Amino acid sequence: MSEIRERIARRIAQELEDGDLVNLGIGMPTMVADYIPDNVRVIFQSENGFVGMGPRPPKGEEDPDLVNAGSEPVTIKTGGAFFDSATSFAIIRGGHLDATVLGALQVDQQGNLANWKIPGKLVPGMGGAMDLTVGARRVIVATTHTTRKDQSKILPECTLPLTAKGEVDLIVTEMAVFRVTDQGLLLEEIAEDSSLEEIKEKTAANFSLAEELKTFV
Amino acid sequence: MSEIRERIARRIAQELEDGDLVNLGIGMPTMVADYIPDNVRVIFQSENGFVGMGPRPPKGEEDPDLVNAGSEPVTIKTGGAFFDSATSFAIIRGGHLDATVLGALQVDQQGNLANWKIPGKLVPGMGGAMDLTVGARRVIVATTHTTRKDQSKILPECTLPLTAKGEVDLIVTEMAVFRVTDQGLLLEEIAEDSSLEEIKEKTAANFSLAEELKTFV
Amino acid sequence: MDKIVDKEKVKGLFADDQRLMIGGFIECGSPHKLIDLLLESGGRNLTLIGNDTGFDDQKAGQLVVEKRLSRVIASHIGTNKETGRQMNSGDLEVELVPQGTLVEQIRAGGAGLGGVLTPTGIGTPVADDSRIIEVEGREYLLAKPLRADLALIKAWKADSAGNLLYRHAARNFNPVMAMACDRVVVEAEEIVPAGEIDPNQVVTPGIFVDYILQNGEEE
Amino acid sequence: MDKIVDKEKVKGLFADDQRLMIGGFIECGSPHKLIDLLLESGGRNLTLIGNDTGFDDQKAGQLVVEKRLSRVIASHIGTNKETGRQMNSGDLEVELVPQGTLVEQIRAGGAGLGGVLTPTGIGTPVADDSRIIEVEGREYLLAKPLRADLALIKAWKADSAGNLLYRHAARNFNPVMAMACDRVVVEAEEIVPAGEIDPNQVVTPGIFVDYILQNGEEE
Numbered sequence: 108m109s110e111i112r113e114r115i116a117r118r119i120a121q122e123l124e125d126g127d128l129v130n131l132g133i134g135m136p137t138m139v140a141d142y143i144p145d146n147v148r149v150i151f152q153s154e155n156g157f158v159g160m161g162p163r164p165p166k167g168e169e170d171p172d173l174v175n176a177g178s179e180p181v182t183i184k185t186g187g188a189f190f191d192s193a194t195s196f197a198i199i200r201g202g203h204l205d206a207t208v209l210g211a212l213q214v215d216q217q218g219n220l221a222n223w224k225i226p227g228k229l230v231p232g233m234g235g236a237m238d239l240t241v242g243a244r245r246v247i248v249a250t251t252h253t254t255r256k257d258q259s260k261i262l263p264e265c266t267l268p269l270t271a272k273g274e275v276d277l278i279v280t281e282m283a284v285f286r287v288t289d290q291g292l293l294l295e296e297i298a299e300d301s302s303l304e305e306i307k308e309k310t311a312a313n314f315s316l317a318e319e320l321k322t323f324v
Numbered sequence: 325m326s327e328i329r330e331r332i333a334r335r336i337a338q339e340l341e342d343g344d345l346v347n348l349g350i351g352m353p354t355m356v357a358d359y360i361p362d363n364v365r366v367i368f369q370s371e372n373g374f375v376g377m378g379p380r381p382p383k384g385e386e387d388p389d390l391v392n393a394g395s396e397p398v399t400i401k402t403g404g405a406f407f408d409s410a411t412s413f414a415i416i417r418g419g420h421l422d423a424t425v426l427g428a429l430q431v432d433q434q435g436n437l438a439n440w441k442i443p444g445k446l447v448p449g450m451g452g453a454m455d456l457t458v459g460a461r462r463v464i465v466a467t468t469h470t471t472r473k474d475q476s477k478i479l480p481e482c483t484l485p486l487t488a489k490g491e492v493d494l495i496v497t498e499m500a501v502f503r504v505t506d507q508g509l510l511l512e513e514i515a516e517d518s519s520l521e522e523i524k525e526k527t528a529a530n531f532s533l534a535e536e537l538k539t540f541v
Numbered sequence: 542m543d544k545i546v547d548k549e550k551v552k553g554l555f556a557d558d559q560r561l562m563i564g565g566f567i568e569c570g571s572p573h574k575l576i577d578l579l580l581e582s583g584g585r586n587l588t589l590i591g592n593d594t595g596f597d598d599q600k601a602g603q604l605v606v607e608k609r610l611s612r613v614i615a616s617h618i619g620t621n622k623e624t625g626r627q628m629n630s631g632d633l634e635v636e637l638v639p640q641g642t643l644v645e646q647i648r649a650g651g652a653g654l655g656g657v658l659t660p661t662g663i664g665t666p667v668a669d670d671s672r673i674i675e676v677e678g679r680e681y682l683l684a685k686p687l688r689a690d691l692a693l694i695k696a697w698k699a700d701s702a703g704n705l706l707y708r709h710a711a712r713n714f715n716p717v718m719a720m721a722c723d724r725v726v727v728e729a730e731e732i733v734p735a736g737e738i739d740p741n742q743v744v745t746p747g748i749f750v751d752y753i754l755q756n757g758e759e760e
Numbered sequence: 761m762d763k764i765v766d767k768e769k770v771k772g773l774f775a776d777d778q779r780l781m782i783g784g785f786i787e788c789g790s791p792h793k794l795i796d797l798l799l800e801s802g803g804r805n806l807t808l809i810g811n812d813t814g815f816d817d818q819k820a821g822q823l824v825v826e827k828r829l830s831r832v833i834a835s836h837i838g839t840n841k842e843t844g845r846q847m848n849s850g851d852l853e854v855e856l857v858p859q860g861t862l863v864e865q866i867r868a869g870g871a872g873l874g875g876v877l878t879p880t881g882i883g884t885p886v887a888d889d890s891r892i893i894e895v896e897g898r899e900y901l902l903a904k905p906l907r908a909d910l911a912l913i914k915a916w917k918a919d920s921a922g923n924l925l926y927r928h929a930a931r932n933f934n935p936v937m938a939m940a941c942d943r944v945v946v947e948a949e950e951i952v953p954a955g956e957i958d959p960n961q962v963v964t965p966g967i968f969v970d971y972i973l974q975n976g977e978e979e
Contacts, residue, residue, distance in 0.1 A: 128967050150967060154640065155566040156713050157959070158967050159921075171569065172709040178567050178596075178620070186921030186954035188962035189709055191716045191744075192566075192592070193648050193871075196641030197939060200661060200872035203967060224666075230628070230637070231619025232593075238641035238661045242872055272664025345748050367748060371859065372785040372929050374740070375748050376702075388788065389928040395786050395815075395839070403702030403735035405743035406928055408935045408963075409785075409811070410652075410867050413860030414720060417653035417880060420748060441885075447847070447856070448838025449812075455860035455880045459653055489883025645873070654864070655893070655900035658874030674874070674893065676904060681874035685895060708960065741927065742961050 111281040114298070115249050117142040118323050119208055119279050122247060123149045127205040128198075130154060130239055133177035135249050136208035152204060154235040156195050159187020176235065199235065200242040207243035209236060211250040211278075213265040216312040218275040218287040220248060221267035233270060240271030252280035252309055259311035261285070261292070282306050284323065285314060296321045328498040331515070332466050334359040335540050336425055336496050339464060340366045344422040345415075347371060347456055350394035352466050353425035369421060371452040373412050376404020393452065416452065417459040424460035426453060428467040428495075430482040433529040435492040435504040437465060438484035450487060457488030469497035469526055476528035478502070478509070499523050501540065502531060513538045544703050546752045548578055551726060554752070555582040560689040562590045562647065562718040563601065567620050570711030571601040572695035572728040574756040579693070580607060588612040590647070590689055592640060592714055594621040605633070614687070616640035639667060642684045644717055649686035651720030656685045692722035696745070699729035700738045703747030712744070719749045728756045763922050765971045767797055770945060773971070774801040779908040781809045781866065781937040782820065786839050789930030790820040791914040791947040793975040798912070799826060807831040809866070809908055811859060811933055813840040824852070833906070835859035858886060861903045863936055868905035870939030875904045911941035915964070918948035919957045922966030931963070938968045947975045 112135045120142035123129055130152045131137050140162065143149050151160040154176045161182035164170070169180035183189075198204065213221040220240060223233040240246050250260050261278060278285040283306050284296035292314035297303060299322050329352045337359035340346055347369045348354050357379065360366050368377040371393045378399035381387070386397035400406075415421065430438040437457060440450040457463050467477050478495060495502040500523050501513035509531035514520060516539050555578070565571025580603060589610050595601030602621045604610055612634040618624040627633035638646070645657045658681035662668050671682040694715045697708035705727060707715055719725050732755050735747075774797070784790025799822060808829050814820030821840045823829055831853040837843040846852035857865070858880045868876055877900035881887050890901040913934045916927035924946060926934055938944050951974050954966075 152967075153710065155569065155710050157710055158965050159959070170709065172711040174569050174710055176566070178569070183709070183959055186919065186923065186966055188923050188959045188965035188967075189707075189712055190962075190965060191707075191712050192640070192644040192714045193717050194965075195713075196644055197867070197871035198965075198967070200641050200659065201870050201939065202872055203939075219664075229619075230625060230635075232615065232617035232637045233639050233667070234593075234617040235640040237639040237665060237667065241661045241663070242641075269665040369748075370929065372788065373932050374929055375746050376740070387928065389930040391788050391929055393785070395788070400740055400928070403700065403704065403747060405704050405740045405746035405748075406926075406931055407743075407746060408926075408931050409859070409863040409933045410936050411746075412932075413863055414648070414652035415746075415748070417860050417878065418651050418720065419653055420720075436883075446838075447844060447854075449834065449836035449856040450858050450886070451812075451836040452859040454858040454884060454886065458880045458882070459860075486884040645871075649876070652864075653879065655877035655879060655895045655898060657868070657876045658902075660872065660874060674902075676874045676902070679874065683877075683893075683895070706960070741925070 130207045132209040157189045159184040199238045204243040206245040207239040208247045211248045215262045215265045216291045218273045219265045220270045221265040224268045240274040245276045247277045252282045261312045296323045347424045349426040374406045376401040416455045421460040423462040424456040425464045428465045432479045432482045433508045435490045436482045437487045438482040441485045457491040462493045464494045469499045478529045513540045544753050552582045555584040558586045560588040562689040563693045564715035566713040568599045572693045573600040575693040575728045586611045590614045593617045594624040597621045597623045646684050646687040647721045650688040689722045692718045692725045694727045696729045698731045699753045700735045702735040703750030704743040705745035716745045719745045724751045726752045771801045774803040777805050779807040781908040782912045783934030785932040787818045791912045792819040793947045794912040805830045809833045812836045813843040816840045816842045865906040866940045869907040908941045911937045911944045913946045915948045917950045918972045919954045921954040922969030923962040924964035935964045938964045943970045945971045
């Protein structure tokens with residue numbers, strides 16, 4: 108499982124460009140920061156109120172006033188800045204983020220995302236996810252291809268309450284990279300240990316194939 | 325004329341209470357600050373971005389970055405703070421001001437105020453006046469009783485474009501103090517060198533008399 | 542007009558049925574001392590407006606655990622299992638709001654706006670309970686202003702005039718809430734004389750602040 | 761990604777028909793050096809969004825005096841006689857907006873809001889051209905978001921990452937405008953290396969800033 112998460116994070120890290128301002132969701136998306144190439148300078152925004160977020164500090168140097176949106180100790184890099192939640196969401200909603208990376212309970216071929224509520228079961232709340240999806244220029248979904256019960260998380264249509272309608276741009280799983288287009292999902296890349304057959308079998312959504320299908324590691 | 329302005333400013337200063345946060349308009353209203361009793365601590369807000377405004381500095385100590393909304397050099401008192409225009413008008417519109425003192429071209433018996441535009445002639449713009457009138461708890465108008473052509477500025481109904489509808493609470497002139505009530509204007513005070521007859525003659529608006537008519541100096 | 546008060550004064554500000562805004566983001570920047578006093582005061586049937594309901598094993602979460610709340614308006618409750626439990630049992634009314642909408646509602650309450658139009662939540666269940674307003678061909682949700690009786694604010698430094706500084710990510714909702722409540726109570730790590738905070742560096746101007754409690758040992 | 765640029769680079773950013781936001785409040789906190797470069801660049805038919813049009817005998821007022829503007833959105837034009845003259849002659853389109861509405865429109869543009877509802881101007885001529893929206897029995901004007909191609913900002917200190925501090929009343933519209941434009945050009949009195957401004961004291965985070973010009977002698 109941790110290998111799967113690493114693979115997804117590593118692949119998404121390649122999507123980020125020098126100078127990008129990026130917000131990473133809680134959980135697997137947070138790991139993306141560990142795989143940014145040295146020659147690419149990405150600025151991370153933390154929705155609880157700062158830009159220039161850096162990695163976890165060495166043990167013993169954690170500061171309870173310096174945590175990410177998932178309550179994990181982090182650091183701030185030179186040139187970073189703190190601000191209040193109104194400014195934080197002005198950045199997020201106002202189109203100042205180049206990309207956000209978010210997890211999914213379900214994602215579908217219209218680019219809809221569901222990740223905040225399982226009615227009658229789990230209702231953690233949407234936190235900042237609805238603002239992130241509507242505001243960021245690119246919305247990248249980081250998700251395992253299937254649920255623990257081996258059911259596809261990539262659907263013709265989400266059945267859970269939506270976080271965002273039609274906002275997802277790219278879906279990265281341990282098996283595949285799909286681009287969301289006006290014509291639906293486009294399979295662009297296949298993991299080196301997967302196959303088109305496996306992806307077809309485990310994907311409930313319809314998708315078409317890119318002209319040039321690439322492989323990712 | 326300067327004696328008239330001083331009298332109006334001095335009378336309005338008596339309206340302000342210890343602890344009040346007050347915004348003074350440009351011109352005569354600005355003079356109110358000079359007449360606050362020593363035992364009353366009023367905090368002045370300047371709409372261009374600070375609270376704790378203090379008097380003009382000694383000659384030679386003016387700072388071009390420290391001026392009031394009328395571009396006059398001022399100071400900031402201990403405990404004051406600077407902020408941006410969005411915060412400044414959050415204070416003004418959000419009901420955080422106890423009072424504002426504004427000048428008038430016309431004011432009427434419904435508590436309407438006109439002070440930003442003479443169509444075809446003078447259109448300086450409303451600046452912050454519309455926000456001040458709608459946001460401050462008390463709107464006090466400081467005005468000469470008549471125009472230079474000796475016409476009443478206190479009318480049954482304003483004829484110039486309005487700055488605010490029904491927001492004026494008190495009108496102070498060199499002759500009289502009127503309170504704006506739901507039943508119209510109530511004459512509460514007469515200047516010691518004026519008379520009820522003179523006020524009746526020079527006031528176009530209807531007004532009733534307070535049970536106890538006071539005199540002011 | 543001394544704003545610096547003691548614990549007894551703060552406790553006297555609390556009452557049943559109040560509507561409270563409490564700063565903080567999952568316990569970071571939460572006014573733990575003020576919450577302690579609120580818990581001691583015994584206030585019940587409270588409405589909480591805040592980003593979240595903290596952790597169930599930490600201070601901000603205890604308002605839920607000790608069943609002081611009847612209503613919560615928040616963006617996230619996943620870190621306090623007790624909140625979900627009381628919500629599912631019907632003991633606690635929970636209104637979930639996108640975080641950026643929540644902070645704009647609070648800001649609108651403090652800034653005298655009748656609401657703001659946000660694209661956030663269009664096409665989601667959040668839109669079901671909201672008025673939709675179309676502007677230039679695009680749909681927005683109307684987010685109405687929020688205000689409360691009392692704001693509980695955590696500051697890093699306060700001066701005696703009430704000017705506040707916050708530390709790192711502990712700032713979050715605190716400065717916005719300090720503008721949107723009838724009375725504002727601040728817990729400060731340090732209190733300094735007026736004049737010691739540069740007026741250019743002030744984050745929350747003192748005019749918004751009614752009471753300041755020192756949260757340290759030396760009280 | 762060095763943000764510090766020279767005068768030639770700044771001049772190259774200007775073009776005819778641009779929509780500009782320019783910080784300042786009647787010349788206080790106005791970016792006089794950037795306005796100089798704009799005047800030198802020869803750009804014409806510009807739209808200015810700002811609090812006012814400065815004094816006719818000072819720098820910010822020269823954009824009007826030299827007839828570079830075809831449209832102004834401002835709250836006050838009384839300090840520049842030339843603005844009123846061109847408005848009355850029909851050479852300049854002037855839209856007057858209450859100051860608090862103007863700054864919220866700019867903020868909405870930067871914050872991705874579809875607009876805000878303000879009580880300011882109800883019952884006045886300002887309401888005639890506005891959409892009225894009723895919320896809980898009270899009428900508000902819809903103030904739509906404003907954005908521009910270029911923001912010209914005056915800062916006190918900038919660090920090389922673009923983080924900005926402002927001085928005294930020279931802050932005014934500058935931080936709000938820095939969030940609402942496609943490109944943001946800053947004139948700073950002093951430029952320091954990144955890290956020299958405490959991240960807790962930053963007023964405008966560097967992510968909003970594209971270009972910084974030193975306005976001093978040493979350039």
